[in-house]
Amino acid sequence: MQFVNWLKQRHLVIDWHNYGASMVSQRLGQRSIFTRLVAAYESFWGYKATIHVCVSRTMARDLLYKYEKRGKVITLHDRAPEGFRQLDVEEIHALHTNLRLEKLVQEQTLNRTFLPTINANQTLLTEKTTNGPATFRADRPILIVSSTSWTADEDFQLLLDAAKQYDDLIKIENSTNAGLFPKLLFVITGNGPWKQHYEEVISKMALENVSFITTWLSPEDYPLLLGSADLGVSLHTSTSGVDLPMKVVDMFGCGLPVCAFKYPALSELVVTKSNGLVFEDANELRSQLVQLFKGFPLDQPQSHMQLQDMRDVIQKTFQDIRWEQNWNTTLLPLLRNLDKTWSDSQMFAEKPLYGLGPRYEIKELDDDHQEDEKDVEE
Template sequence: MAAAGLAWLALAAAGACLLLCARAARARRRARPRHVCVLVLGDVGRSPRMQYHALSLAQRGVRVTLLGFQGSKPHDAVLRCRRIRMTPLAEVKGPPAGPRLLRYAVKAALQALQLLRALLKMDPAAYVFLQNPPGLPSMAVTWAVCRLRGVRLAVDWHNYGYSILALTLGPRHPVVWLATWYEKLCGRLSDLNFCVTDAMREDLAKSCGIRAVTVYDRPASFFRETPLDVQHELFVKLGLTLAPFRARGEPPDPTGRRSAFTERDARGGRVRRLEGRPALLVSSTSWTEDEDFSILLKALERFDRSSREGASLPSLVCVITGRGPLKDHYSRIIGQLSLKNVQICTPWLEAEDYPLLLGSADLGVCLHTSSSGLDLPMKVVDMFGCCLPVCAVHFRCLHELVKHEENGLIFQDAEELATQLETLFSGYPGPAGRLHRFRTNLRSSRQLRWDESWERTVLPLLDEL
């Protein structure tokens, strides 16, 4: 009897403990602030996925601190949102001279101190959403602050930082080895992990022991086909006028009623497409080592040569958007090309103009190859949101996004890309051919948008918001 009494007493005590724990957990959840920090140790304006995270959280009543470098202008939807507070971080340059390893270490240490100060000053939060890369020093600093303040850390894996370092330092460099060890260790310390492809999810599990959820990049709602009158305003604004093609007999138009592609009637009425207009090809880039733009330039040289030799091809305007370290290098090469029927321009677009350009184009080209082979180019996601067919250079997991002969074409080198351009633009702008079929396929497919995808994949994991 005594033993039975003790057993019942133990069960009662255990039940009471469970009840108290449950009440304490509910109290903590009630006390948990509806506030999330979205952190980018980089240019926030050039981090659309993290902007989308912030917007999705804000649209569900969560207060968001968007923490990162000020550079490019974020999208208007982010700037207008009252629940999103932009908090700038200053980019640390590090010492201008000295051994590379020492300069890198000093820069990382200074950036760590600045980030530590910003996170400790921030209002209490339920989560920190951290973009990786760059993860050095942000992963370690953010994890330490999260543990100190009782905040959950969610790492959004866009790629591997060590694979990007290996492009310039080489895969056997000690810094690359250290970055690999650091990234895998810190990744295992996080509470949640998101990644951009199934291939990356499998690699994280296999090589790092990290369980991640695939959250594919999806186009935001403002990526869509652009109405003709808006196209005309954009072309005039960007200076895509008839001037480069005057040899075909078209006079310049000082009134702004004509672009290279469209015109508005003399009374300011309806806009119409010009007969014999050029085709518009668009590519976007960060001008980094993982995108070889010599492939596109060689393909355009062959296209121009074929056009001058009598092939049934239109004049072509190629717009390459973006900023980055190799832009000056490629701009010099472009300036040395002798092209007659191809015009190449490299403007920097405002965030609001970029979707309009994609929605006005005839074809997109992607030269992103991925330093790890495990991420996907968001630029293609945005192009597909605008029903814009794509020619994309092949790499390991591209098949998760680009379906060859369905929504675009995959190429291996400049010769293959040149052949694809000539085939797709043969007989342009007629409705026959693969270019039209790819666009029709994109229009008829129900493309999942970012917010709908986020609600299905991310929101159910945020049990304390």
């Protein structure tokens, strides 16, 4: 490939969203010959690329270390496209009139008393009179969405354990203070190898105030569901420690606050107590659910200040820049003049700027190369 690039005066541009070697290693082990072959392949072509487009600053610095700054290394944080947005109550009513999530609850869970009564002019979340506007139901559950690939790098059992702890807690709390804690409905989207296993586990869970349903949504309905939800949950743990979860990008595109599993690079996307919360175990996630939804005014969710403050931050810091604008501003100028991009990148190509400590902790090296920081661009 590199010979063809040289022969035709072409340039190699690599879009790094994760490392193939780390993903193969998770399944086959670090000592597997296939893991080593993938690592060698990535190293060979990574050394020869004109531009490395990285999904995080942590990854960009890691590549500077791995490939000794050969080629231009830039950070292009993902952004959601224009179609991802928060829905208003009328749109939520129309969406859930069509989705009918209550049917999935009836089919997939043991708890037949979880659902409120739903008439012709009502959905699981909303209701509408003949001539009046749609409003949120006072007895609706909290809608929480988690999108998963059902793979080993997402610990779904952690979410089930947190839900069980929440259910046990509010059985006690609501017995003395009725309605203090709302019911939670988790909608889990996506397909993958562990889906059937966890569907069987969910079907046997005897929870009173929490329900899980799994579904596969069309590309049109997926952003609409996110736009109608109260909270998103990300279980992504990262095989490399340097990538960022696309599912959280989708959620932020819809103005949806997130509780996300903590790992090294995540702070570039999820800032705790600003646009979301981070957790490391089931106990911490359960505490966050209690913190966010205790006394939640279900008929007027916009008045719940912590969630609304998070939505405001997402609106100001994330939704103003969409995918196309981000691409045109950050990457397109470099692509338009690849020869100059390559020439500029070779000016300081002798040594790496960063070394990596345990768990991808970034440590600066010699002061002589601090000026090379400009090669890590965002």
